[in-house]
Amino acid sequence: MKKTLALLFSLLLTALLACCGGQPSEPTPPEGAAQQPSGSTERRQLDTLRIAFVPSHDPQEILEATEPLKGMLQTELAAQGIDVGSFEIDVGETYEAVGERLRDGTADVGVGMPGGTYVRYDDGCDVILTATRDGLSKDYDDAKSWNDGMPTVPVDRQTVFYRALLIAGPSEAGMAAAEKVNAGKELTWAELDALNWSVMGTTSSAGYIYPSLWLDEHYGKGVADLRHTVQANSYSDAFARLAAGEVDALLTYADARREYADQWDAEFGREVTIWEETSVIGVTAGIYNDTVTVSKASAVMDERLIAALQEAFIRIGDTAEGQATVAFYGHKGYQRATASDYDNERAAQQLIQKLSAS
Numbered sequence: 017m018k019k020t021l022a023l024l025f026s027l028l029l030t031a032l033l034a035c036c037g038g039q040p041s042e043p044t045p046p047e048g049a050a051q052q053p054s055g056s057t058e059r060r061q062l063d064t065l066r067i068a069f070v071p072s073h074d075p076q077e078i079l080e081a082t083e084p085l086k087g088m089l090q091t092e093l094a095a096q097g098i099d100v101g102s103f104e105i106d107v108g109e110t111y112e113a114v115g116e117r118l119r120d121g122t123a124d125v126g127v128g129m130p131g132g133t134y135v136r137y138d139d140g141c142d143v144i145l146t147a148t149r150d151g152l153s154k155d156y157d158d159a160k161s162w163n164d165g166m167p168t169v170p171v172d173r174q175t176v177f178y179r180a181l182l183i184a185g186p187s188e189a190g191m192a193a194a195e196k197v198n199a200g201k202e203l204t205w206a207e208l209d210a211l212n213w214s215v216m217g218t219t220s221s222a223g224y225i226y227p228s229l230w231l232d233e234h235y236g237k238g239v240a241d242l243r244h245t246v247q248a249n250s251y252s253d254a255f256a257r258l259a260a261g262e263v264d265a266l267l268t269y270a271d272a273r274r275e276y277a278d279q280w281d282a283e284f285g286r287e288v289t290i291w292e293e294t295s296v297i298g299v300t301a302g303i304y305n306d307t308v309t310v311s312k313a314s315a316v317m318d319e320r321l322i323a324a325l326q327e328a329f330i331r332i333g334d335t336a337e338g339q340a341t342v343a344f345y346g347h348k349g350y351q352r353a354t355a356s357d358y359d360n361e362r363a364a365q366q367l368i369q370k371l372s373a374s
């Protein structure tokens with residue numbers, strides 16, 4: 017009798033479940049258990065990523081130094097789920113050429129672009145990183161304090177800004193300008209205007225924009241007002257001309273003499289050190305560091321790739337091997353950046369446009 021009742025109860029329960037469409041539920045995972053990600057583990061495949069470097073140094077030197085960067089980026093991006101088949105790295109003919117390529121989407125990433133160039137082309141590219149640099153043993157507002165004949169050396173302190181310097185060379189006119197500054201006297205506009213100058217492109221922060229701001233503050237003039245200027249293709253070209261006496265002065269970044277100290281005698285034929293034969297005759301305000309930018313017109317760029325590139329460059333910049341690939345720029349690492357970091361550069365650009373129009 018008991019067996020019959022149990023069988024009848026089991027049949028009745030099965031019938032009720034079938035009627036209601038009920039099924040035994042899956043067990044609920046315990047709180048804190050790992051969940052299967054939805055879509056986040058999907059790998060992305062890119063055939064090619066195109067990276068353009070600005071030509072502040074010899075293009076062949078840049079290409080040779082950055083060759084290992086391809087493998088580093090490939091590894092770091094793959095670790096974040098993005099597989100890149102190949103990297104095309106090249107050097108633009110000018111700073112502006114890199115900006116144009118980002119604007120029209122023929123380059124996906126720009127590296128080493130100064131803030132001035134970035135804000136000129138920010139309608140076509142977004143800043144994602146800013147470079148950090150070694151701090152320097154000399155960081156003075158006045159020019160004379162830089163001219164003790166001793167090398168400017170890096171210190172154990174990273175900084176996100178640098179200064180531009182107006183540097184006089186060993187020509188007769190250059191030495192005369194340096195002598196006056198080192199005597200504690202200020203150069204007149206006429207004396208500066210009489211010098212032959214090496215300058216960089218109009219979007220170069222250290223080679224044009226910030227020296228223009230300095231000239232405007234002191235004389236109400238800009239680089240565009242100097243009568244005797246020649247645009248250099250690179251800072252190496254500028255220092256070679258300074259050493260040869262082809263120009264009396266140049267515009268450059270604060271640690272440039274340290275980078276070209278060996279070439280000064282070995283390649284440029286000088287018999288006295290660069291620290292003894294050159295003098296600072298003007299010092300600008302701080303300039304926010306170089307950028308890593310991405311093209312708004314790139315066919316492959318999106319938020320996921322941007323985040324992966326930021327992480328990849330930061331990780332690479334944390335290694336000695338990674339730093340070696342961008343040592344020619346003086347970069348020691350990278351930190352995330354936003355467009356507002358470069359608002360001072362935008363103000364500088366407005367002044368340059370005003371000075372050029374006047």
